Amino acid sequence: MKNVIVTGGGSGIGLAIAEKFAAQGHTVIIIGRDEQKLNAARERIGGNCHTLSFDLNKLDELPALAERIEKTFGFPDILVNNAGINLKKNFEEVTDEDFARIQQVNVQSVFAFSREIVKSMLREGKGSIVNISSMASQYGIPKVIAYTASKSAIEGMTRAMATELSPKGIRVNCVAPGFIATEMSAKALNNDPERKAKVMGRTPMGFLGKPEDVAEAVYFLASDAAQYITGVILPVDGGNSIGF
Ligand code: NAD
Numbered sequence: 001m002k003n004v005i006v007t008g009g010g011s012g013i014g015l016a017i018a019e020k021f022a023a024q025g026h027t028v029i030i031i032g033r034d035e036q037k038l039n040a041a042r043e044r045i046g047g048n049c050h051t052l053s054f055d056l057n058k059l060d061e062l063p064a065l066a067e068r069i070e071k072t073f074g075f076p077d078i079l080v081n082n083a084g085i086n087l088k089k090n091f092e093e094v095t096d097e098d099f100a101r102i103q104q105v106n107v108q109s110v111f112a113f114s115r116e117i118v119k120s121m122l123r124e125g126k127g128s129i130v131n132i133s134s135m136a137s138q139y140g141i142p143k144v145i146a147y148t149a150s151k152s153a154i155e156g157m158t159r160a161m162a163t164e165l166s167p168k169g170i171r172v173n174c175v176a177p178g179f180i181a182t183e184m185s186a187k188a189l190n191n192d193p194e195r196k197a198k199v200m201g202r203t204p205m206g207f208l209g210k211p212e213d214v215a216e217a218v219y220f221l222a223s224d225a226a227q228y229i230t231g232v233i234l235p236v237d238g239g240n241s242i243g244f
Contacts, residue, residue, distance in 0.1 A: 002027070002077035003074055003076050003078070004077065005080065006018045008082045009038075010041045011032070011037060013177060015045070017080055017218050018041065018045050019212075022045045022047035022048060025047070029049075029050045029052060030050070031056070031065075031083070032051075033053065052068075052069070057104055059104075066113065075120060075124055077126070077127060080132075080222065084132065084150075084184075085101075085102060086147045086187070086188060087101075088143050091145050099149070102146035102150050114129060121169075122168055126170065129171070129172045130173050132176075132177065133155050133158075133175070133233060134148075134176060135237060137151040137154070155233050158173065173232050174233045175214055175221065176234065178236065178237025178241065181208045199240070201243075202243035202244065203243055205238030206238070209236060214236050217236045221234065
């Protein structure tokens with residue numbers, strides 16, 4: 001059985017990922033900012049689930065967080081970098097602060113936390129990391145400039161990490177969810193029927209995905225069943241990225 005860290009595991013896609021690993025008997029450590037939400041998630045997940053209330057914006061505290069996780073739970077076999085935030089605003093209204101805030105959570109904390117966890121993985125010569133991207137880096141979507149930049153960075157980082165770390169036993173992959181029914185997509189699509197119609201119009205399967213659909217793909221890529229797979233970006237999108 002493995003130790004699995006899921007950032008943003010208290011809600012949406014992260015919660016479904018944590019549930020999947022826990023249901024398979026793994027130890028799951030979910031990280032998020034909202035203690036109440038984390039506790040509710042732990043109740044729902046059951047099994048061997050632990051919560052860590054932490055704001056991933058605190059970059060300088062990430063080394064201590066990684067150390068604490070290893071001391072408490074043992075070797076971190078799997079890291080799922082799922083936590084992320086979105087911002088829907090017209091291009092010209094996005095401030096430098098807005099842009100930086102999105103990069104800090106979606107890119108910099110992913111880099112800094114991965115770096116710390118990778119130090120442990122390198123010592124053991126094994127490990128598996130799954131990052132979460134988005135359709136925003138498969139094609140152009142208006143009004144999400146900062147989010148798009150961050151998710152494009154995630155895909156580039158996935159390839160760079162995979163080429164550097166795979167020779168040392170660490171696989172790095174990425175899942176690019178399409179439009180999945182969570183709070184995040186509700187904020188982006190509800191009250192914007194035109195955008196929602198556009199999304200559905202180019203989704204061949206014709207409906208929104210479920211967090212569980214993403215969880216299945218993350219589970220596969222993280223598991224030993226995917227032992228010869230590294231550096232891939234796997235869309236889980238009902239065909240949205242290839243739809244006309
Ligand atoms: P969500 O808002 O339900 O979950 C995001 C989680 O990240 C929350 O639990 C939140 O607390 C956590 N988080 C955010 N900032 C944090 C911080 N500073 N420190 C700690 N935790 C933090 O959204 P979701 O839809 O489940 O999104 C999960 C991931 O999937 C994100 O990376 C998102 O970009 C990506 N994604 C979602 C969709 C979709 O349609 N829902 C599509 C493509 C990609």
